[in-house]
Amino acid sequence: MRATWDVFCNVIDNYGDIGIAWRLARELARQPDLDVRLWVDDLEAFRRIWPSIDADRSEQLDAGVTVRAWRTPFDDTAAADVVIEAFGCALPESYLHAMSARASAPVWINLEYLTAESWADAHHGLPSPHPSLPLTKHFFFPGYTEATGGLLIEPDLAERRRAFLDDGVADFWRRLDVVSPRPDELRVSLFAYQNAALPALLDAWAGDPAPVSCIVPEGRVIPQLAAWLGVAGLRAGETHRRGALQVYVLPFLSQDDYDRLLWACAVNFVRGEDSCVHAQLAARPLVWQAYPQTEGAHAQKVEALLARYSEGLDAASAAAIGGLWRHWNGTPAAPELASCWRTFRVRHETMTRHADAWAARLSGQGRLTGKLLEFVEKRIK
Template identity: 60%
Template sequence: MPWSRMPGMRTHWDIFCNVIDNYGDIGVAWRLARQLVAGCGQRVRLWVDDLAAFNRIWPAVDPRAAAQTLEGVDIRVWRVPFAHVEPAQVVVEAFGCALPEDYLAAMARRASPPVWINLEYLSAESWVADHHGLPSPHPRLPLTRYFFFPGYTTGTGGLAVEPDLATRRDAFLRDDAERFCADLGLAPAQPGEWRISLFAYENEALPGLLDAWAGGADRVVCLVPEGRIVPQLERGFGGRPLTPGDVSERGRLQVRGLPFTDQDAYDRLLWACDLNFVRGEDSCVRAQWAARPLVWQAYPQAEAAHHAKLEALLARYVAALDPVSARAVAGMWRAWNGVPGAPAAGDAWGAWQAQRQAIEAHAHAWPGRLADAGRLAEKLVEFAENRLK
């Protein structure tokens, strides 16, 4: 189904993405590029320095091609030295990746300098709205960079989402979910069974959680895409491999290895599960839009700086829950992120199980609350157009 297009100018955009690790940066940049083209009718050129990593989240990408067009996006290799090109009208620097000096100089030579936007990482922290949209003049060149913060309130840059996402999700659950699960090798779910996706960084809480799942009353089927958590899972099953297609069982727990998948297929995995363990930014946002309960693992930072981000989102997420269910969600999130004073993972899981119905109802309603923040791509277009006039 085509997305509805937002009226306005058809502006030319350059998005720069430096792939650092874990596919998060390219995941956000690619999703934004697609939404700007399909949802907002913009022309987008996406510069990426690691096409092999890009290929992991979107297999149609040819890692050897210097230029290619996919989903209407002009994809270019970001090489050093940088190619001589005419800068776009809007330039997006994803996550402070530092634009090439030659490109910056070309921006400064334009009679009308481009709108230069630094797309920041998502956070639910209260300071985000105060810093969103602030200008920063370049120290040498006649250019101004604007800091654009995605966020959860109307005073921020909003959240990445396609206008038709809820329609596609509901159609999948109605028409395709059973076939999707069968293609993964899953038998029809037993009464009370949990289907849980697990996409995570290495985690000290994992052994206790596996023990709770294996020794519990409810059957748990855990679906694990390739990633950093797999070696730890393999150790938890006596060293048995967990490559795509492999299955390991212990007590009431079955763990299935899945291939690393593209963004659209990952959405379908989130929709098909009863609970999703997610990591970083992009999968966290998609899990929230999935209308399914989630446990978020924030990207670990020095001196536990990520705990502040965790607590900010947690406070917002549980605000509408009853106190007992809110404590269950908070306990599980904190245990999974190693917050001092958090309950043991097994105890946190028991509390979550007891509140399953209330937590599921809350997750189903949550996307309606998220929508108040607005759509990231549309807010970026509005921000840029107001400065191009």
């Protein structure tokens, strides 16, 4: 018998909520015997990462997923066998009642934010009974260890990446209207929040002994980049040179094209969660900007992932990557950013080998979709 799954996504800001919910829904829809609906309250944001979405439609089928507009008041609908709320979004009251009216309660899961911190091991899977309805929610923590829910890794990702690297990169640059890299050039992608360290980084790139190309999709970092370049504004399609640095501004890409950008660049500056995971899987060195949290809570997330990621790196490389990550997240670090960049540059090949081994290690461990299916299987009545 086919099982029904409802995934709920409330877009708070940025693209991580919908980016992760969409990857998950697509993966679930690829399983045999699952009917998957994705409820999204901001189809405009969704359309930016997945341009075939029609923001005016209340229901549409895309990539095997039934996409429903999550509106208030909420449409009356039967509750699914499995209900996933992404990142603690509050389910509509009427839907909660539909869940409790079923003969057997659905498996109800709150998909949590990813962290490399060790406490995720102990929190993964914990139940939380609803205060007044006969329903129990379970907390599902993605993570980097066997005890967590794993990472959202598409099973065919490595294969698609290899095929792209063998045969697709030149076409990709052509399609984006960006010249192909010269042999001595370092190509870097930049996806960031506003960042106090950006001017120092751009100075370092402009002063690099070899050419550096920075590929930046339109987004929150653009005003700061324009200020550093000394131009009034920046639009997709513009390119500017300062010293060794060539900047290319791209339109915001589809999620699949953004993955390709991560594969095609030699170094990726990423932010939040989803681009961070997919930059790790791109097997290229990355510099991560965590989503800024009050009281500096993000610094602990950065240190936790850095500790895991740097395992097995030689001391100089670990210091360089650690320095870059800390400067990039506003945490105290020595030496200064330019010096970390120089060391990183010299050790780029070592870092790339390390990134490759790290990606292989991640791909070999438990995947989120598989673990989620197992988790549900044990609880479904």
